[in-house]
Amino acid sequence: MKKILLILLTILLTGCTQSQVKELPPTIHMVVTTDIHVIDPSLVENKSLYDDLSLNYGDGRLLNYSGDILQIFIDEMIQTKLEYVIITGDLTLDGEKSSHEWLAKQLDKLIQADIQPLVIPGNHDIMSPTSRTYGSPSTYTPTLSAEEFASIYKNYGYKNALYRDENSLSYVYELRDNAWILMLDTAMYYENTSLGAESSGKIPSETFDWIETIGALAKENGVELISSTHHSLIQHNSYFNSSYTLLNTLKAQRIFDEQNIRVNLSGHLHAQTIAQKELTNGNITDICTSSLLTYTNQYGDIHYTPFNNFDYKTKEVDVETWAQTNSTNPDLLEFEEYSYAYFKHASTSRGADRFISKGYNDEQVASLQEAKGILNCYYFSGSANEVRDDFVETDFYQWLIEQDDDTKSYILTMIQESPIYPKEISIPLNS
Structure with a gap:
């Protein structure tokens, strides 16, 4: 079966390629x-409900300003x-169909500027049982x-894909005549129930055959x-359990190594972190944005x-510069401080x-919570190395390392x- 598919794909490859249409620079x-x-603004009657959602989950997403941040990002x-x-999944708040349609209209601005968006779904995007209005x-x-996802985003990868996987929303897009990107669907929306969406991810076995x-x-x-997934190809931190890394990551790593895929772009963690792993044929790097x-x-x-x-x-989205000529909102005018807080x-x-x-007094609890909040800001933004040395020199750190393992690890x-x-x-690619 693989041999037949390979023959068919080889025949299709003889068609006109992007490089035959126009001369492109060697660096992409x-x-x-x-x-x-993002969420369709028409679904939101009460934005304060966003704060309840974001703060209760503890993930600090600026849901109130998702539309503004997206618009500024597109302008940049x-x-x-x-x-x-490239957008590596979780395009919408909770898979609202109208939110996908709203987003597609925004991405069309990139198309009009001769910029090609390429999307894949995340665990929030398809068949979501929590898709709702806010009012x-x-x-x-x-x-x-x-099927509707691929239709809505047909202009953002699917229609002009070089090849499509029959068993998932994965596809191949030609970046150059000598470079393709595998946009891999790792979301397990087919496991969703009325009780909630499945947050874990994996690559189906049939898709592994297709990748080979x-x-x-x-x-x-x-x-x-090169490749792109929503879930990580490599575990980045012991804090992130199996729902963040592909459930079949060892098989994925082996097959990627055999196919000489050295770079993978991922998301899902909401953390800025880069992990590398040495395998049989070389290193694989998973870059989580x-x-x-x-x-x-x-x-x-x-x-x-x-x-x-x-x-x-x-690079950071420059909200403050945009706000100086487009807004009087103090949150946006002092956005870096607001986002951090x-x-x-x-x-x-x-x-x-x-x-x-555990019996800590109020002052100790406040100090522990304050430390966790500050360190999370630095870790998730990818800046922990900027404060690591100073932090370990503090009296608080010296006190902390004497506490129980659960408190320390937290x-x-x-x-x-x-x-x-x-x-x-x-990452050198010529070795």
Whole structure:
């Protein structure tokens, strides 16, 4: 069966390619963003419900400003005049069909500027049982199927895909005649129930067969493969349990290694972190970009020269400059401070009970919560290395390391296990 599929794909490959249409530079300039969690504004009657949702979950997403941040991000991309914008899932708040339709209209601005968006779904996007409006009362609003997802986003990867996987929403897009990106659907929406959406992810076995076929085709035609998933290919931190990393990650790593896929772009963690793993044929790097809605509201800027180098570094959405001429909202005019305070508050809104139950007094509980909030801001934004050395010199740290293991790990895991350089990396691809 694989041989037949390989023959068919080889026949299809003889068609006109992007490089035959226009001359392109050898280095590809693209951006990756993730977990943008937009919602159709018409579904929102009471924005204060967003704060309840974000703070109760403790994830600090700036849901109130998701539409504003997206619009500013799109404007920046158009001004930058890059080639591709990759969005690695969780496009909507909770899979509202009208939110997907609203987002598609916004992404069309990129198309009009000759920038190609490429999207894949996340665990929030399809067949969601929590798709609803925000008002009094809050009511159910239609979600969508996998087929409807591909239809709504047909102009953002699916219609012009080089190849489509029959068993998922995965596809291959030609970046250059010598570089393809595997946009892989890892969401397990088919496991959703009325009780909730499945947050874990995996690559179906049939899709692994398809990846191997694509890999053989790429090797035959002198093409380099990179990939993109919503869930991480490599575990980045012991704090992030199995629902954040692919459930079948060891198999994925083996197959990626065999197909010489050295770079994967991911999301889902809402944390800015880069992990590498040495495998049989070389290193694999999983670059997880933090959510566009969380402090420091950044995205990944990429310059990729196939078979040569893959350069990645973060850039922050410049909300404050935009607000100076477009808004009088103090939250937006002092956005960096507002975003930091909001994320820190969300990080400290839960967890006090565990410290109280251990017998800590009010002052100690407040100090533990404050430390957790500050360290979370630095870890999730990829900046923990900036405060690590100073933090371990404090009296609080000296006191903390004498406490029980549960208390220590709850506070310290983020800063102790964070990568040294999570915000940028240069990966040689010619070895």
